[in-house]
Amino acid sequence: MQRFYVVKEILSDKLKRVYEFTIGNEYLEQKVDGRLREVAANVRMDGFRKGKVSLDLVRRSCGEDVIREVLSEVVDDASSQFMKESGFGDVVTSEVRVTSHPKVCSTEGKGGDLVYELQFELMPEIPSINPEEIALKEMEAEVGQEDVDKFIGELRTRYPSFVASDSPKRRASAGDKVVIDYHSSFKGKALRGGSAKGFVAVLGGSHLPKEFEDEITGMKVGDTKEFKLGFPSDYSMRLFAGKEVEMSVKLVGIMVPQDIGDREELAKSCGFGCADDMVNFATESLKGRFAFMSDALMRKELFDHMEAIYQGQVPESVVSQESTRIRRELDPSKLEAMGEDGVLKEAERRVRLGMLLMKVSQDKISL
Structure with a gap:
């Protein structure tokens, strides 16, 4: 597809890219004029039959709306064509900033090109994960009598x-x-x-x-x-x-x-039918607690392994958003202990893990 714009690279820094686009006034005039003629052919106005409204009247009545619509489409078309031809891959964030507005179909005369900057951040290339290289240790913990006694002691304190x-x-x-x-x-x-x-x-x-x-x-x-x-x-x-x-x-x-020394009395005061019911409840609760802790440790081990796979660049805009989220989540004392560097490192860690998990999902890998 033939280009109708001129593009110049302004910035290429890590994952950040900034390009300046220039679209000539003559091209814009043609696009706006063509759109106005389409409107004139279909618009209905009092005192005119369909298709008989003069182009000048259409220009005066809805010219500004047409110009805004055409300029928006031209920017979208130019940006999309450039991104597709350049093969940049996935983009995290993008922003358009118009730096020069043209005069198109204006009563003040014609002139000036449309100039705008396209700023975006690229999604880095994430390596695939081979699940066969990941060996996680599944922890098994048995609930002992000492654990049950401690749990029941907590019930005494709590109730x-x-x-x-x-x-x-x-x-x-x-x-x-x-x-x-x-x-x-x-x-x-x-x-x-x-x-x-x-x-x-x-x-x-x-x-x-x-x-x-x-x-x-x-x-x-x-x-x-x-x-x-x-x-x-x-x-x-x-x-x-x-x-x-x-x-x-x-x-x-x-x-x-x-102090309730008798377990039967304690069980009834806590709403259990008997001491055996309380012991069974304690045992099952501890099994669930140990299983949760085991899963948490396995997740940490998995995340540590995934972090070792990729230590490359991360999109700054996403890191900034994650840093803001961390500041909202944590109380002031923890934030002060972490410091700005700590918040930034934690945000980068979360973003890396998020990108790796996204890659796992895209590759349909079961971990």
């Missing part, structure tokens, strides 16, 4: 049994279940729904705001305490969100964790 404290001098502390009556007001007015009697919560269990728990901690049964408490604007209860509330709290009762 404690509480008994009322028999010491009038005991002060509420982390891990205790407390019973409180509270009343809240804002600027001297009681908040509707902001009071309760017999409210139960475990200190340190994330049921109450930390500042609230700090005020309750150290109180004895029968103590009453008044204090101000500020709630964040995104607090789950809209009643308190974004307000500094006056609180009045009375500690009605303290219940302390009780």
Whole structure:
């Protein structure tokens, strides 16, 4: 196909390419004129029969729309033809930037060529993976009695049994279940729904705001305490969100964790029919946990092997997108520990693995 444009290489850096295209004004005039004649032959206007509207009238009424449409098509055609003839292969991202706009079918006269830059990044050539060269170790872990005992110990900690404290001098502390009556007001007015009697919560269990728990901690049964408490604007209860509330709290009762030594009693407190049911649950849960860990280690081993296959270039635009995603995923402390270099390396690693997995899918390889 004969070229209707002139192209010049501006940049060839790693996977990045920039080319400048120039399309002559005469060619553009011909394309626009031809499109206007097509419109004139089919357009319907009041007072005219179909095909009898003058070219000048069509030019005045819809010339700008036609010009935009033709220029867009010309840019697409030139870019597509060039990419196909050049055999660049897969392109990751592309962008067109017009640097010179021509005057086409303009009342101000004609002149000027259409000049634009085509910027794109190439997808690097990824080597094929031979599954026969990959030997992964499948880990097998048996669930032992020690593992089951540890799991049941976790159940004791997670689902404690509480008994009322028999010491009038005991002060509420982390891990205790407390019973409180509270009343809240804002600027001297009681908040509707902001009071309760017999409210139960475990200190340190994330049921109450930390500042609230700090005020309750150290109180004895029968103590009453008044204090101000500020709630964040995104607090789950809209009643308190974004307000500094006056609180009045009375500690009605303290219940302390009780060690359940008997497995049958522990099983029933956790909702199991008997101790054997609890042991079976622990065994199956641990098998699932070990299988998940085994799969995770095998995936890591596979990814390490795949990373060793390809350590070449990666598209910068995709790495930039992945870096942004990592910054959104991680909390500030982890980001600070990684540093910018760490984020960039992790982004490059993810992009490489993604390209390798895409190659595996394209080659229909089963790993």
